[in-house]
Amino acid sequence: MAMEYSLSDLLERMYENQLALEGALMELVIHAEDQGSRDVGENVRGALYVLGENAGHIKQGLAKLRSRNL
Numbered sequence: 001m002a003m004e005y006s007l008s009d010l011l012e013r014m015y016e017n018q019l020a021l022e023g024a025l026m027e028l029v030i031h032a033e034d035q036g037s038r039d040v041g042e043n044v045r046g047a048l049y050v051l052g053e054n055a056g057h058i059k060q061g062l063a064k065l066r067s068r069n070l
Contacts, residue, residue: 008065015058022051 005013025048033041 006069008062008069011058011062011065015055015062018051018055018058022048022055025051 025044029041029044029048032044
């Protein structure tokens with residue numbers, strides 16, 4: 001029988017995916033900037049800022065959700 005995941009488990013995995021994508025994008029930003037693409041770097045850094053801001057809210061929401069499930 002397949003294990004069923006709770007909503008908090010699903011959201012935790014989505015959060016982890018967001019962090020992984022954020023790290024991968026940062027590597028690409030550094031590479032693009034090293035190649036002289038400052039405009040691309042600035043644009044992606046703006047998107048990364050939004051990801052970082054949202055990550056904090058997601059983490060707090062997950063903590064509240066997990067505490068309610070205990």
